[in-house]
Amino acid sequence: EGTGAASLLGAGKLEELADITGGRGIITPIVKTPMTKARKRFEGAASSHEDAEEETDDLRRPEFVIVDHELTPSQIRNLERATGAQVLDRTGVIVEIFHRHANTREAKLQVEMARLRYVAPRLRESSNGGGRQQGPGAGESNLSLDRRKIRDRLAELKTQLEAVQRDSDHRRSARKDQLRVALVGYTNAGKSSLMRALTGSQVLVQDKLFATLDTTVRTLQPETRPRILVSDTVGFIKQLPHDLVASFRSTLSEALEASLLLFVVDASDPTYEAQLEVSRSVLHEIGADVVPSRLVLNKMDRVDDARRAELLEKHPDAIPLSAHRPEDVSALRETLIAFFEADMVEDVLVLP
């Protein structure tokens, strides 16, 4: 249903879903039409069998049905048979979105593996079906792939990914002594905007969910000595399916290497606390909850004074700001410098 699909994507944004379904949008017809039909019947509009047939032909049949839950392969298959549409569950949608937003080789490999792992059991299920008719749109591409090919391809991808990861581990360990701040938070909180403001770089900013899948690392500007690096991670998602956390561990684990995490939330969004919870639980899952963190209440320009006071009372240690206000961004920069200065003093103190 429309609402379920909307809640899957958080702030009620449907464009991304509409995009995935090739602009054909969400499945309202399937909800509306049978009700209209039922009402007509109820109101006594004589409907012969043929009328009903005609009405069925009239139905704008959905091409996609999206379900905000995990479905088993047989549930997907049954729903596909019942609706004649292609059915995507939570993991299916998220894999699809990640696929669209992967930029680096590592993320692309991870996405392709996640996709194949998602497809494989569903494929098994349909090929066991003993030549049963596939519903329209049931995925010709699934049919043309066969299980063994998927296994071989997965093995090939795994080898490639290991090579890429050895490379990036190498690069990461070279970065070990650097001062690192990671921006983390729910998708659309303003991480890319803040990243751009802090580093003066041209990071893609879009009012669209999941614009960032890969991590970017840039230098804090104006440059400090030693340099402070800022990284921007994938936007976190409510109930990120477990398999996907595993698939994207290395992409997400960028956060683990930071000395400081900035939890960015959209303070103008009444559901920011739930979003913060999502980010915390994902970080917990990848073991990054041991890294020191500060809460950044972003988009304060959209918050009135009463709400501001309320937020500050609730989060006395938070940094309230607007990524769009240069003076706020400079203040944040000073806070970061102060954090690392204090951190370095501590390092000196603990020396034997």
Ligand code: GDP
């Ligand atoms: P990300 O998904 O966390 O990287 O979020 P983005 O940086 O892409 O920002 C999402 C949307 O929020 C964009 O339309 C930004 O212009 C907007 N935005 C970001 N920061 C602020 C802010 O401080 N105030 C206001 N009003 N809008 C902001």
